[in-house]
Amino acid sequence: MLSPYTVLDLTDDKGxxxxxxxxxxxxxxxxxxxxxxxxxxKMEPFLDGAPDSERSLRYFAFNRNKRGVTLDLNSDDGxxxxxxxxxxxxxxxxxxxxxxxxxxxxxxxxxxxVNPRIVHVAITPFGQDGxxxxxxxxxxxxxxxxxxxxxxxxxxxxxxxxxxxxxxxxASAEAVVGALTxxxxxxxxxxxxxxxxxxxTAMFWSMLHARLAHPIQGSNFNRGGSVxxxxxxxxxxxxxxxxxxxxxxxxxxxxxxxxxxxxADGVVPEEWIEGEDWxxxxxxxFQENAVRYPMEEVVDAVSRYIKRRTKAELLExxxxxxxxxxxxxxxxxxVRFRHLEERGYWLTAPLPNGSEVRAxxxxxxxxxxxxxxxxxxxxxxxHNQEVLGDMLGLSPASAAAASGRKG
Amino acid sequence: MASxxxxxxxxxxxxxxxWVWVGPTSTKYLADHGAxxxxxxxxxxPDILYSLxxxxxxxxxxxxxxxxxxxxxxxxxxxxxxKTPEATEIAKRLISWTDVYVxxxxxxxxxxxxxxxxxxxKVNPSIIMVSTCLMGQSGPASAFAGYGFHAGAVAGFYxxxxxxxxxxxxxxxxxxxxxxxxxxxxxxxxxxxHKRRTGQGQYIDASQLEMGLQFLAPQILDxxxxxxxxxxxxxxxxxxxxxxxxxxxxxxxxxxxxxxxDEEWAGLVKVLGxxxxxxxxxxxxxxxxxxxxxxxxxxxxxxxAAKTPQEVMRLCQAEGVPAGVVQRSSDLFEDPQLAHRRxxxxxxxxxxxxxxxxxxxxxxxxxxxxxxSPSPLIGQHNEQILKEFLGMTDDEITEAVIAGALx
Numbered sequence: 074m075l076s077p078y079t080v081l082d083l084t085d086d087k088g089x090x091x092x093x094x095x096x097x098x099x100x101x102x103x104x105x106x107x108x109x110x111x112x113x114x115k116m117e118p119f120l121d122g123a124p125d126s127e128r129s130l131r132y133f134a135f136n137r138n139k140r141g142v143t144l145d146l147n148s149d150d151g152x153x154x155x156x157x158x159x160x161x162x163x164x165x166x167x168x169x170x171x172x173x174x175x176x177x178x179x180x181x182x183x184x185x186x187v188n189p190r191i192v193h194v195a196i197t198p199f200g201q202d203g204x205x206x207x208x209x210x211x212x213x214x215x216x217x218x219x220x221x222x223x224x225x226x227x228x229x230x231x232x233x234x235x236x237x238x239x240x241x242x243x244a245s246a247e248a249v250v251g252a253l254t255x256x257x258x259x260x261x262x263x264x265x266x267x268x269x270x271x272x273x274t275a276m277f278w279s280m281l282h283a284r285l286a287h288p289i290q291g292s293n294f295n296r297g298g299s300v301x302x303x304x305x306x307x308x309x310x311x312x313x314x315x316x317x318x319x320x321x322x323x324x325x326x327x328x329x330x331x332x333x334x335x336x337a338d339g340v341v342p343e344e345w346i347e348g349e350d351w352x353x354x355x356x357x358x359f360q361e362n363a364v365r366y367p368m369e370e371v372v373d374a375v376s377r378y379i380k381r382r383t384k385a386e387l388l389e390x391x392x393x394x395x396x397x398x399x400x401x402x403x404x405x406x407x408v409r410f411r412h413l414e415e416r417g418y419w420l421t422a423p424l425p426n427g428s429e430v431r432a433x434x435x436x437x438x439x440x441x442x443x444x445x446x447x448x449x450x451x452x453x454x455x456h457n458q459e460v461l462g463d464m465l466g467l468s469p470a471s472a473a474a475a476s477g478r479k480g
Numbered sequence: 481m482a483s484x485x486x487x488x489x490x491x492x493x494x495x496x497x498x499w500v501w502v503g504p505t506s507t508k509y510l511a512d513h514g515a516x517x518x519x520x521x522x523x524x525x526p527d528i529l530y531s532l533x534x535x536x537x538x539x540x541x542x543x544x545x546x547x548x549x550x551x552x553x554x555x556x557x558x559x560x561x562x563k564t565p566e567a568t569e570i571a572k573r574l575i576s577w578t579d580v581y582v583x584x585x586x587x588x589x590x591x592x593x594x595x596x597x598x599x600x601x602k603v604n605p606s607i608i609m610v611s612t613c614l615m616g617q618s619g620p621a622s623a624f625a626g627y628g629f630h631a632g633a634v635a636g637f638y639x640x641x642x643x644x645x646x647x648x649x650x651x652x653x654x655x656x657x658x659x660x661x662x663x664x665x666x667x668x669x670x671x672x673x674h675k676r677r678t679g680q681g682q683y684i685d686a687s688q689l690e691m692g693l694q695f696l697a698p699q700i701l702d703x704x705x706x707x708x709x710x711x712x713x714x715x716x717x718x719x720x721x722x723x724x725x726x727x728x729x730x731x732x733x734x735x736x737x738x739x740x741x742d743e744e745w746a747g748l749v750k751v752l753g754x755x756x757x758x759x760x761x762x763x764x765x766x767x768x769x770x771x772x773x774x775x776x777x778x779x780x781x782x783x784x785a786a787k788t789p790q791e792v793m794r795l796c797q798a799e800g801v802p803a804g805v806v807q808r809s810s811d812l813f814e815d816p817q818l819a820h821r822r823x824x825x826x827x828x829x830x831x832x833x834x835x836x837x838x839x840x841x842x843x844x845x846x847x848x849x850x851x852x853s854p855s856p857l858i859g860q861h862n863e864q865i866l867k868e869f870l871g872m873t874d875d876e877i878t879e880a881v882i883a884g885a886l887x
Contacts, residue, residue: 413619
């Protein structure tokens with residue numbers, strides 16, 4: 074879809090998913106790293122657990138569909154090469170601290186002179202300016218300051234983040250939406266655009282309807298952990314099964330079918346089937362009408378039934394009977410999930426140790442312009458010759474000086 | 481109108497048949513930046529968000545909830561009861577009018593209503609149609625229908641959120657509903673750009689599971705390549721220490737502190753004012769700190785206990801230590817950085833009057849943007865849409881009303 078466009082991706086771990094998403098959408102993405110490599114090359118997890126700049130699975134995960142070039146932006150040759158690349162590019166994405174690109178002499182004001190139609194996207198923790206712009210930040214502190222943590226986790230424990238870092242991914246996806254909006258604006262106005270992306274605000278969106286709870290209703294939402302608050306009702310939604318957990322809502326809609334399973338399993342006596350007007354069970358609870366089986370009893374019966382079965386069994390059963398029983402998937406479950414298999418989701422990726430593994434597939438399936446993985450993550454400086462030599466026409470000596478790499 | 485007044489997506493038309501959060505958030509980005517987005521609803525099947533708060537002044541009512549209004553700004557409202565043949569005919573006229581047609585129902589629903597892609601491309605050969613549901617349009621689990629917490633479990637986010645000694649807490653409410661809309665919005669923008677250049681439309685199957693998996697990519701690769709499974713670990717990082725949310729003075733007040741390097745550790749030691757920590761060899765390296773995390777946490781908690789979270793954040797930041805207050809909705813509303821980014825524009829809602837909304841999460845320099853108008857009331861723009869966009873006569877509209885097509 075974006076095949077006519079060239080993207081210069083100067084980001085580190087904070088923005089690499091943005092370039093990848095544009096690359097997945099068809100753009101020619103040139104990943105520009107410092108001579109020593111992106112900081113994400115030093116990030117866990119590593120292939121075989123071996124810390125090595127060519128073995129970071131974190132880097133591998135978010136740098137597909139990119140060509141890889143090194144540039145020493147502290148050198149005049151490196152800066153010159155970047156300006157030459159900017160002439161040919163449609164988008165620049167970077168995640169340097171506020172002011173850093175200007176200090177290096179390759180900020181927006183310089184690049185727009187070189188290319189008056191450029192869209193420059195900057196990803197930072199809090200934005201380019203403002204009272205917190207220079208605060209030190211990372212995934213945990215931004216999950217806190219964005220508000221997401223305040224509504225997440227067990228109420229008897231501290232607020233909790235999602236263990237696998239998420240903030241930079243939200244910021245990166247937001248950056249792509251910003252980039253494409255700014256590109257449309259460039260087409261409308263004919264002017265270069267600067268997009269200022271704040272990870273804090275990108276993550277702020279993830280609070281959903283809790284974001285503005287206080288100004289709207291006069292109070293905050295509280296974290297409930299694995300218990301769902303439905304009005305005045307507190308409904309547990311996480312249940313232990315034979316090999317992990319599942320998520321289910323023991324609502325009337327669920328119980329209409331499930332009560333028969335409970336009876337067949339001997340978990341509850343047969344009179345349960347007729348003993349309650351199940352389709353309107355939670356309405357009765359909401360309206361504090363008399364019910365024969367209180368919520369705790371229903372939850373207990375459902376718990377006992379679920380505990381005897383595996384995630385896969387419960388998913389199959391639910392699908393067959395039209396009851397939503399959601400396995401709490403691990404990576405192992407996902408890789409074995411027959412549904413993804415039959416949709417042909419997984420790809421095979423070559424790894425630096427010579428092995429081949431299952432890797433994540435495309436994000437979506439447009440029919441006319443299919444998304445695909447054309448390139449796996451580049452080795453450090455893999456395309457220096459192709460880009461600096463062939464595309465820019467630099468002499469071997471200039472290319473070597475610009476790339477900051479010997480030879 | 482000067483070209484600089486033109487909004488980025490001026491002239492782009494979207495028929496939004498989606499509901500709840502994923503589809504409507506994806507189209508909101510385009511609506512806020514100039515696209516004409518018709519949000520199609522039916523009184524016979526009201527958006528489930530209408531029953532979810534926060535309600536203005538705690539008074540429940542369909543259009544009084546921010547769970548709907550903050551996600552549907554800048555759109556126009558049309559009611560169609562697609563169970564009537566007259567409404568199907570109007571839907572086809574809307575489909576021939578539009579550039580993009582978005583729906584988010586269980587696979588097969590639109591075919592049942594007589595307005596699937598085969599029908600849509602006949603009346604509008606260059607249409608872009610987007611179908612988004614949890615599992616995607618094909619595959620053995622395609623009929624899996626549930627809420628966001630079910631989706632969050634299946635997509636792998638439950639298992640990695642919470643405490644290692646407890647059942648999974650899961651992320652706040654409907655996590656895939658915040659992961660996928662940005663990706664989907666970017667895909668729609670790219671498809672619109674492709675259509676602008678080539679005149680070519682297409683069908684897009686966007687599985688929320690497949691988009692969501694990308695936010696776990698390194699950990700999935702860690703499993704496929706290394707056989708290693710990541711699970712929930714509270715607020716601790718598996719790679720750096722100390723990290724946590726620490727209890728501060730006041731009721732349920734917390735500050736997150738997250739050290740990722742020796743330099744940041746040195747800063748924290750200085751902040752804690754305990755020189756013993758600096759000389760204790762057990763804490764000198766990252767792996768040592770990971771091993772002795774509990775002891776370090778006790779020291780930090782002792783220090784934070786009598787301070788406000790704001791105080792803790794400021795003292796840490798002064799030494800370059802990443803720290804951030806766990807902010808609630810009420811804190812966010814007073815956050816000086818968010819205020820600097822004009823994050824809470826007031827829109828005059830037709831139902832509840834002027835209320836703050838979420839502003840734009842990215843900022844395009846020199847473009848004074850924000851949601852353009854409040855979310856529509858159900859059917860608010862029926863006449864304008866039917867007459868001006870679809871060219872229906874008064875008689876035709878009267879017939880549609882009598883047939884119940886506009887309910």
